Amino acid sequence: MPGSSTRKSESSESFTLEVGRDSHPLTPPMSPQTSRSRLLQHSTLQRVSDHPPSSEDGSYKHRKAKQQATMLLLALVPEGILEAMLIPLYPFIVRSVGDIPEDQVGYYSGLLGSAFYAPLLLTNIGWGFTSDKVGRRPILILGLLMGIVSASLLTFGTSFSQIFTARFLAGCFGATSTVTKGMLGELFSDDKGRSWGYAMYGVVYGLAGILGPLLAGALVDPHLKWPHLFAGEWWEKRPFALPCGFGGLMMAGDSPCDVAFMPQSVADYEAVLQTEVDERRVSLSGENDAEKKTSTEIFSLSDGDEDEEDEEDENGTARPLNKAQQQPLGNTIARDPHLKPARHPLLTNRTLFPIGFYCTIAFVNMVDMTAIPLFFSAKLGNGGLGLAASTAALYLSTIAITKLLGQITTFRYVVSLLGKYGTFTAGAWAFTVGNIAMACIVAMFATVRSDSTDVSPFLFLAPVLIVLGIAEVLGYLAVILLITDSVEPRYLGLSHGFASTCSAAARTLAPTVAGAVWQWGIVLGGMATGIVFAFAATIAFLVVLGGSRFKN
Template sequence: MFSNNSSSQTPLPKLQLAIVFLIQLTEPIAATVIYPFINQFVNDTGITGGNEKKTGYYAGIIESAFFLAECFTVMLWGMASDRFGRRPILLLGPLGLCLATLCFGLSTQYRDLMIFRSIQGAFNGNIGVSKTILAELSDSTNIAQIFSLAPMIWCIGVIMGPSIGGVLANPEQQFPSTLGKIALLREHPFFLPCAVVAFLALSFFFVALIGLKESRKRSLRRTSTRILKAPTRRRPSTSTLCSIVSTTSTLDADLESDQETVLASDSEDEEDSKTDIEPPATLKSILIPDVLLPIANYSLIALLDSSYTVLIPLTYTTSVPAGGLGLTPFHVGLILSVWGAANIPFPIFCIPRLIKRFGARTVNFVGVCSFLVGFGSLSGLSMLAGAIGYANWLVWALIPLQFLLSNTVGSMAYATAQIFVVNGAPSKSALGTTNGLCQASKTMARTFGPVLATSLFSLSKEHDLFGGYLVYVVFMLITFVCMRTTMSLPREMKNLG
C-alpha cells in the first residue's frame, strides 16, 4: 500500500489539512476545558444540596453528556455530508459549538448545564466529517502521514483545554485587580474559559468559511449538443426523377445515421453520468465485515484509551493505603501537560515512517499491546508505592518510562485505526456514512469506558478483589480481545487514491 519512495508521494494539501485539523482541535478543547472547574460549577448550582459526596456523580453525568450527544448525532452528520457535501456540514460544527459553549458558561441551573453540554456534543458530532475530508484529501502514498497527525491534534487539545479551564476559571480570585472587577465575570465565574473556547471555535469557523474547499468530488457531466458535420456530398445537377429519388434516399440515410450517432452519444453520456455520480450510501450498505471489523478495532482502542486516561489521575491521586500513589492534582496536571507537549513530535516524525517500514497492521498491533504495559504499570506502581509507604524517587523515575511505553507508543494504535476504517469503506460515496458510524461507535466506547473504569476501580478497592487490582486485570483482558481484532485486519490496503 505505502510506497517507500518518498519522491513518488503525492504532495500534501497543507492549507486544507491545516483548516481541517483546526476544526478537529475544537473537540478535545471543548471536551476537557470544564474538567478543572466542573465540580465547583456543579456545587454552585445547588443540585447536590451541599453534600459534596454527590458532586462526582453529577459532574460525571455532565462530562459524559458531551460524548453521548456526539454519539447520537455523528451518524446523522456523516449521512448529511454524503448528501449535501462536506464543507457546509463541517462549518456548522464550530459555529454551533461557539453558541452552546457561551450559554454553558452563563448557566446557573444544573438542568441548563446538561442541555448546553449536550448541544456542544451534538454540534461536535460532525467531527467524523472532518475525517472523511482527510480521507478524500489523501491517497495511498500520503494517507499514513495525514492520519498519523490526528493523535498530535488530540494531544494539543487536551493540553489547551484544561489549561484554559484551570487558569481562567473564577477570575475574581485569580485576577482580583483586573478581570475580577468585571461584574459579568463575578456573577458567572466560569464564563471566561468558556468564552475563550467559544472565541477559538468562532475563529476556526471563519478560517474554514474562507479557506476550506469542498472535498467531495462529484463529476457532473453537462450533456452538450454535438453538431455533427457530415461530409459535403455533391449531387448531380440533372433534375431527372431518378436523380431526385436517389438524392432524397441518400439524404434520408445520412439523416438516419446522424440521428443514431447522436442517440448513441447521448446514451454514452447518460452511462458516464450514472457511473460518475454515485448515490449517497445507506446505512445498510456499510454493514459489512470490511467496515465493521475496523470499527470494532477502533472502538476497543477508544474504550481502552478513555479508561486508561481516567485511571491515571485516579490511581495517582488515591492515597497509598487505599492502593494509589498519593500524588496531588497539581502533580498529575504537571505530568500530563509535560507528556502531552513531549509527545507531539512522535506522530509527525516517527509514525509515518514506521507505517511505511512495517505496515499499518503491525504498527496498530504494537500500539494496542502498549495498553498491557499501561494497565500493568499502574498496578505495579501502586504495589511499589504500597511496599515503600510513599511515592519515592524510584516511583517518580518509573513514571516517565510508563508514559513512554504506554501513552506514546499507544498513539500508534489511534493513528492507524482510522486508516483501516477508510480502507474498509465500500466506495468513495460511502466514506461519510462509514466515518459517521465509526465516530458513533468510538464515541459510545469513550462514553462507556470511564464509567466502567471508575466503577471497577472503586469496586476493586472496597472489596479487595484480586488484591484490589481487579480493574487492571479486566482491562488487560480487554486488551487481548483488541489484539485479536487487530490480527484480523487486512495486510494489504485498497488503492485509496
Template sequence: MAPPTHDPISSASSSDLTLMDPEPISETTPLIIGNKSTDAEHGRRPPPGKPLPKMQVFLLCFAKAMEPIAFFAIFPFIAQMVQRNGNLPDSDVGFYSGLIESLFSATQMVVLYFWGYLADTVGRKPVLLWSLVGMAVATFFFTVSTSIWQMIVFRCVAGVFSGSGLVIRTMLSDHTTAETQAVAFSWFAFANNVGIFLGPIIGGTLADPAEQFPGVFGGIKLLEDYPYILAGAAITACSVVSIILSVLYLEETLEPESSTTTAGVSAPARPQRLSTFELLKAPGVAIVIWVYTHVMFLAFAFTAILPVLLFTPIDLGGVNFSPFRISVWMAIQGASQATWLIVAFPMLQRRLGTKGSLSACVAVYPLFFAGYVVMNMLLRFGTESTVAIFWVVAFIVAFIGPGVSMAFTAVQLALNDVSPNPHVMGTLNALAMTAASAIRSFVPGVSTAIFAIGVRNQILWGHLVWAILIPIAMTLSIFVRWLPEDKQSHKLPQNEDEE
C-alpha cells in the same frame, strides 16, 4: 492519555479499492475497480505521489482543536458553576456535573450518523462550518447560563453540533494519498491533544476573573453576574478565527451529485449509495469498526483510571504520587504521546503498513498496563533496590508506554482502507465514532468503580481492574489479525505499458 476522540488515500488509494484486481485502464475508459467507480471521477483525492496539501491539513487540524477546547474548557469550573447555579449542597455537585457531561456524549452518539450522512450528501465544508458555528454558540451560551436546566440544554446543543471531528477525518482522507495519510492523521491526533491541553488552561485561567483577579476585574458587574462569560468569549473567539479561515481557504472535497461530460462522453454516475446495513456488510468494515471500538474501550478505561491510580496509596494498589507529581507524570505522558504520533508513527507505518503498525501497538498494550502493576509491587517491597528499579520501570512506562497511542491513528487509517467508496466515508466515520461515543458514555464510570472495588476489598492486592483490562487488551491482537491486508499495497498501473 486521551484518545484522539475518539475518533489515530488517493485515486489509487486504499479506500477506493475492492478486493478485486483493477481492470485495464485507458485514457478514455472510466477507472472501475470491481463495480465501484474511483475518486478519479467521484472525488478529489490527489494522485499518488502528490505532496501533502499542507495548508489544507493545517486548516483542518486547527478546526479539529476547537472541539476539545470547547469540551474541556468547562472542566475547571463546571463543579463551581453547578453549585452556584443550583444552590446545591456539596454532596449533589458531583452528580449534576457528571450528568451534564454524560448528556453531551449521549447526544453526540445520537446525532453523529446524521452529520456523517450530511457530509456525504450536501458536502463536507458546509457541514463542518455549521458544526463549528453551532459548537461555538452553544458553548458561549453555556458559560452564561444561570440555572442547571440552561446548562443541561446548552450542553446538549453542543453535543448536537459535535460533528466536526468526523467531517475533518473524512476531509483529511479526501486530501491525502496512501503515502501521506499517516503524516496527516498524526497531525490530526496531535491537534486533538493540543485542544485537550489548551481547553482546561483557557477555562481555568479565565473563569470567575472578578474573584481570581480582583485588582483587574473587580467591580465589573457583567463579570460578577456572569463569572464564566470571559472564558466563553475566549472560546468563541478561537472558534470564530477557525470559522473565518475555513470559509475563506478551506476546499470542498466532495464532488457534486451530477455527472460531468468530457469531449461528449458522459462520466458514470456517482456510485450507488449504500444503506447502513449494506455498509456494515462491505468487506472488512464490521471487523475494523470492532477493532476501532476495542481500542477506544481501552483508551477510555485507562484515561479514567490513571489519575485515581496515581493518587491511591501504595498499600492499596497505587503509587501515592503528590498532586505535583501527578501533573508532571501526565504532562510527560502527553508529551511522549505527541512525540510518538508525530515522529515515530509515519516511519513505522511506512515500514510495517497500517495493519502491521496497529499489530505492533496492540501487542504492547498488555505490557503497558502490566507496567503499573509492576510499579506498585516494587514500591510495596520498599527496599532501596526496588525503589531504584521502580524509577527505571516508571521511565519506561511514562516515555515508551504512550507509544500505544499510535493505535488510535493506525485504526483510523484502517477505517479509511475499508471504505467501499469515498462517498460513504463520512457515514463510515460516523458509525465508528457513534460506537466510540456509546463506549465513552459508560466505560469510564464502570472502570473507576471496578478499580474502587478492587482497592477497597484488596482483590488481587488492589489490581482487580488490571486483571480484567490486560486480558481484554490481549484479545485485541486476535481481532487485529482478522483485519484485511492494507489495500494501499495494491499498486495501480500508471499507464497501459505497465500493466
C-alpha cells in the same frame, strides 16, 4: 503510392506525439459525467503516444490537497483544546458544583464524560451521511457554531445539570471529527498521502492535548490567581468559567476563517475523484475489444483511411504497452496485501472488524481518561495523589506531548515498517502494558497514608503515561487507516460516521463504567484500588487477540 503512404504515416505519428505532449493524463479535460468510451479513448491516446504519464499534475494535486487539508485541520483546533481542557477538570468541576459526596465524585465525573458522547450514538452516522450529500463545509461550520453556544453555557453554568446540558448539546453537533476524517480520505487517495493526513489529524489533537491541560491549569481559579482582575462572588461560584470562556472565544475567532477558506469537498473534488476511479477501472478491466475499437478510431482520424495501417503496426493492433504505461492512471492506492478492495460500503468483515477494533480502543482510552484524573484528584490515602487541578492537568499533558512527537516523527515510518495491522497490534500491546503498570502504581500509592514521602509521583507516572501516549498514536491512527482503506471514496463519510457512532457508544459507556469500577476499587482498598486499570488492560489484551485473528 509508397511515398504517399510514408507521408501519411509520418503525419499520423506527428499527430499522436502532439496529443501525448499536450494531454494531461491525471486530469483530462472532461466532466464527471464523461462516458466510458471517452475515458477509453483518453487512455488509448496515452498508450499510442509511447510516453509515460507525467507526474506534474499528480504533484500539483498532492500539494493542493495538503493545503486544503491544513485549512480543514485548523478548524479542529479550538474544539480539541476545549475538550482537552475539560477532561482533567471533570472531577474538580463535580466537586465545585453542589453538595456531591466524595464517594459519588467518580460516578458524576463519569456522567459528565458520557454526556458528550451519548448523543453521538445517533448523530454521528447522520452527520456523516449528510456530509456525503450536501458537502463537508456546512456540517463543519454548523458544528463550530453550536460549539460556541455550548462553551457559553459552560462558562455561565453553576449547577451539575447546566454543565451536563452544555456537554450534551456539544455532543449533538459534535460531528467535526467524523466529517474531517472522511474528507481527509477524499483528499488523499494513496496510503502515503493518507498516512500524512491522518498523522497531521493526530498532530492537531496532540497539540490540543498539550495546550488544553496547560491552559486549564493556568486559567482555573482566576479569583485566587488574579484577585485584582477577577474579584467577586461571580468568579468564586464559577472557578472554571475562564477556561471555558476562552475556548468559546477561540471558536468564535476561528469561524470567519472557516467560512472563507474551508474546502467544499462535494463541489471541488467529486469530479476529480470520479474520473480517477473510472480511469483505474478502465486500466484494470481488461476490456481489450473496446480498447482495440477505440484505438482504430483514433488512428483513422490521422490518415483518413480506415483500411490503411501504420508502418509500425502491421497487424492493425495497438502497440504493446511498456512498463511505465501499464500503470493505472491517477494516484495508485497501495493497499495492504492482506486487505482486498471492498466494493460494499459497510457490511463486510474488512470494514466491520476495524470498526470493532476502533470502538474497543476508544473504550479503553476513555476508561483511562476518566480513571487517571480521578486518581490524580482523590486525596492521598483515599486511593489518589491529592494533586491540585493545575498539577493534575500538567501531569496529564505528558500523554499529549508523547502523542504529538510520535505523530510527527515516527508514525509514518512505523506504518511503512510494520504495516497497518502490525502498527495497530503494537498500539494494542502498548495499551495493555501501560494499564497494567498504572494498576501497580495505584496499588502502591494506596498504601501511603500521608504526604510525608519525598518521592515525586511523577517519577513513577511519566514512563507509564508515555507508553499510553504511544498506544494512542499507533492504535488510533492505524485503525483509522484500516477503516479508510476498506471502502470506496464515495462511502468514506458514511463509513467514518458509522465508525464514530459505534465508538460513541463505547465512549458513552466507558466513563460511567470507569467511575463505577473506580469507586468499587476504593471500597475494596489495598491492592485492589487500581482494579479499573486492570480491567482496561484485559480489554486491550482482547483487542490484541482479535487483531491477530483478523489478520490471519
